[in-house]
Amino acid sequence: MKALCWHGKGDIRCETVPDPIIQHPRDAIIRVTSCAICGSDLHLYGGMIPSMERGDIVGHESMGEVVEVGSEVTNLKKGDRVVVPFTISCGECFFCKRGFYSGCERSNPSAKAAAEMWGHSPAGLFGYSHLLGGYAGGQAEFMRVPFADVGPIKVPEGLTDEQVLFLSDIFPTGYMAAENCNIQEGDTIAVWGCGPVGQFAIKSAFLLGAGRVIAIDTVPERMAMAEASGAIVLDFHDVDIYEKIQELTSGRGADACIDAVGTEADATASLDSVLDRIKTAAFMGTDRPHVLRQAIHCCRNFGTVSIVGVYGGFLDKIPMGSAVNRGLTFRMAQTPVQAYLPKLLERIERGEIDPSFVITHRATLEEGPDLYKTFRDKKDGCIKVVMSPGS
Template identity: 65%
Template sequence: MRALRWHGKHDVRCDTVPDPVIEDGRDAIIKVTSCAICGSDLHLYDGFMPTMEHGDILGHEFMGEVVEVGRDNRALKVGERVVVPFTIVCGECDQCKRGNFSVCERTNRNHEKAEKVFGHTTAGLFGYSHLTGGYPGGQAEYVRVPWADHTHVKVPDSLTDEQALFLGDIFPTGWQAAVQCEIEPTDTVAIWGAGPVGQMALRSAVILGARQVVVIDLVPERLAMARAGGAITIDFGNESVVERLKDITGGKGPEKCIDAVGLEAHVGHSFDSVYDRVKQAVMLETDRPHVLREMIYVCRPAGTLSIPGVYGGLLDKIPFGAAMNKGLTFRMGQTHVNRWTDDLLRRVQDGQIDPSFVITHSVSLEEGPAMYKTFRDKEDGCIKVVMKP
C-alpha cells in the first residue's frame, strides 16, 4: 500500500509499505477513504516532537470502510463506515470509565517511555511518535486499528466523508476547548489561532452561547473564515492584541481564553519571540509559549484558560505569579474524543454545523508531501487539507 512516512525534519515521502494485518482479536483493518493533515502533524514535520523514527507512518485524522475484523471484535462488521478517533481507547480502564479517554491506561504500548517523561502514561495515539505508542497513522491506504471495538465512531450513510471526517480530531478538540471554558451568556471568549481547531472552537463557543467571540491571527484567509463564523477578529501583525482586547471588553479583559496555537507560536519580532527562538536554537527550551504568556496577561481575573494547542516539552518565562494572583483556572489536555462524538454527530445530522466548511484543499495521497509545506507556510489560502487515498 501507499503511505506518507516521516524521514526526518521537513522530509515526508509517499512510500510503498506492507499492508497492515490483524494482530489482536479486537483489531480491525480500515480501508481509508479520507484523511487529513492536522496542525499537530506540523510539529512532527518541523522536528519538534521527540521519539519519531525514520519511516514512521503519519496521520491521526482519518476515516474509511471496515474490511477486516478480529475474532473478538463484535462491535464492527465488514462494510461499515467509521471515523477513527486519534486517541486509542480500551474502554475498560478506570480513566476510560470516567470518560477521560486521552489518558487511557492501557493503549500506549510504550507506556514506560511516557511514564519517564510525564510521570504517568497517556493513551496511545495514531501516527504521533513512539512516546505515544509508535502506532502507524492514517495517512495511508489501509490502517490497523487496535482496540477497534471501542476506538471508532460509526458514520451513517446520510453523511459525506467531508461532513464526518473531523469527528476524529479537530471538531471534538475545538468543542472540548469551548466546553472547558464553562461559557456563560455574558462571556467574551478570546481564541488565539484561526487554524482548523480555532475555527471549530469559535463555532463551538457560538453554539454554547458566548456573548461574543474574538479570534486572533495573522493570516487574512483565516481571519475572513473566522468573521464568517461570527467572530470579531484581531490581526496581531497590524494591531496590539492587548489594546484591542481592552477596547472590546471595556478594559476588563476576556473571561475565557483559548490557546489553539500551541508550541509553535509565530509572533514576529516581539521580545519574547526572539528570546524563545534563541533558546530553542541552543536547545535550552523546546516550545514557544508566547500565546500562553499573553493569555495569562490579558485574561480577566478569575477567568479560565483552555489549552487544546499541543505542547511538547519545556516552557520558559511563564508568568505563573500573575496566573496565581489573578486566580486563573487552567484546563487542558489531549481530546477525550469519544466523550463528545455522539452529541457532535447528532449536531451535524441536525444541521447545526457542517464541519466541511474548513476544507480548502482536497488532494491525492501522492500530493501529500508537497501539501505539508503548503499548509505549514500558509500558502495558497491553505487552511485544511483532505487527502483521498
C-alpha cells in the same frame, strides 16, 4: 499499500509499505477513504516531536470502510463506514471508565518512557511518535485500528466523508476548547490561532452561548474564515492584542481565553516570541509559549485559560504570579475524543454545523508531501487539506 512516511525534518514521502494485518482479536482493518493533515502533524514535520523514526506512517485524522475485524470485535462488521478517533483507548481502565479516554492506561506500549518525560503516560496516539506508542498512522490506504470495539464510530447514511471526518480530532478538540471555558450566555471568548482547531473553537463557542468571540491571527484567509463565523478578528502584527482586548472588554479582560496554537507560536509576534525561537534553536528550550503568556494576561480575574495547542516539554517564563493572584482556572488535555463523538455527531445530523467549512484543499496521497509544505508555509490559502487514498 501507499502511505505518507516521515523521514526527518521537512521530509514526508509517499511510499509503498506493507499492508497492515490483524495483530489482536480487538483489532480492525480500515480501508481509508479520507484523511487529513492536522496542524499538530506540522510539529512532526518541523522535527519538534521526539522519538520519531524514519519510515513511520503519519496521520491521525482518518475514516473509511471496515474490511476486516478481529474475533472480539462485535460492534463492527465488514462494510461499515467509520470515523477513527486519534486517541487509542481500551475502554476498560480507570480513566476510560470515567470518560478520560486520552488518559488510557493500557494503550501506550511506551508508557514507561512517556512517564519519564511527563510523570505519567497518556494514551497511545496514531502516527505520533514512538513515545506515544509507535502506532502506524492513517495517512495511508489502509490502517490497523487497535481496540476497535471502543474507538470508531459508525457513520449514518446520508452523511458524506467531509461532514464527519473531523470528528476524528479537530472538531472535538475545538469543541472541548470552548466547553472548557464554562461559557455563560453572552460571554466574551478570545481565541489565539485561526487554524482548523481555532475555527472549530470559534464555532463551538457560539454554539455554547458566547456573545462575542475575538479571534487572533495574522493569516488573511484564516482571519476571513473566522470573521465569516461571526468573530471579531485581530491581526497580532497590526495591533497590541492586550490593549485591544482591554478596550473591547471595558478593561476587564476576556471571560475565557483559548490557546489553539501551542508549541510553535509565531516567532515575530513580540520580543518574548523571538527569544523563545532563539532558545529552541539553541536547544535551551523545548517550546515557544508566547501565546500562553499573552492569554494569561488577557484573561479577566477568575476567568479560564483553555489550552488545546500541543506542547511537548517544559515552558519558560509562564506568568504564574498573574494566574495565581487573579484566580485563573487552567483547563487542558489531549481530547478524549470518544466522549464527544455521539453528541457532536448529533449536532452534525441536526444541521447545527457542517464541519467541511474548513476544507480548502483536496488531494491524493501522492500530493501529500507537497501539501505538507504548503500547509506549513500558509501558502495558497491553505487552511485544511483532505486526501482521498486510492483516488
